[in-house]
Amino acid sequence: MPAWPDCGARIARALLICACALLTYNATAAESLSLKPIRLSEHIWYVQGQAGPASAANQGFISNAGFVVTPEGVVVIDALGTPALGRALLAAIRRVSDKPIRRVIVTHYHSDHFYGLPAFKATGADIWAHRNAREYLDGSIAQARLAQRQRELALWVNERTQLVRPNRWLEGSLSFVLGGLHFDLIYVGPAHAPDDLAVMVREDAVLFSGDIVFSGRIPFVGDADSRRWLAAMDELLQLNPKVLVPGHGAASRDAAADLVLTRDYLRYLRAAMGKAAEELLPFDEAYQQTDWSKYKHMPAFEASNRINAYGTYLLLERESLQR
16 A cells, blocks of 8 residues: 555645745745836936736835935935835935935825835934824724735735834924925825825925825725815925826826826716715716726726725715715
């Protein structure tokens, strides 16, 4: 008779060795990600995330981050969506400058923009964010999102992932000077998020909009205040930036043209779901009757559009009751 127990043990050992090798390979791949800084102006670079929702294929690299090199140190805007990406961003900065990281400005506390903070905290950098981020960090949503990311990005987000809090809470808009450059931190929330900040570097006329602007993909709206969001885009246009860096997608040298996608999508959501809410049409029926053909082939449509529509439907119901 065949020695089935011995054979089974050998197979189990072989499978274990293969699994360990695969995990080692994947962990190495996670740490080997190299980000390419794109220069925008004399002092400013950014890295551009991929379109679409976070996945193992893109390693969670779906958002943008930037950095400003001054004679007195570096200011970083956002930290990307995993601890490994934070380390990769820090390495990219080090290829440009060896000056100390003085400050990290978080445009808003959504997971794809701040999970990379541990790398910068370890350098001793100050982390600044608007105080309304407490609503996220102190509530249940932050832990629910972390659990979701642990499932979706298991190699890069795990039980050791820290949700790093700011060491300076901002009350509203403010300005500061570092190395002769003037930074304007502009509070435009609650819009996409309760704590939305935009960052303008005056001398270079470069504006980091955070997720007030998406380029090349469907925005994530969820339960955002889309009316305030539309107003925030108008406020940012008045700054007349030479370069606009959106939260997602390519930087733009024609801000008015390149925020059209976000603006038109929000307006369409509000028009379609507002009509349904006024007519007391059930959401599922309203969603099926809406013509999504203009957007359905864009990145992140499948992942975001129904959630966006439902959040907007509920928002418009509330707005109608306030009239």
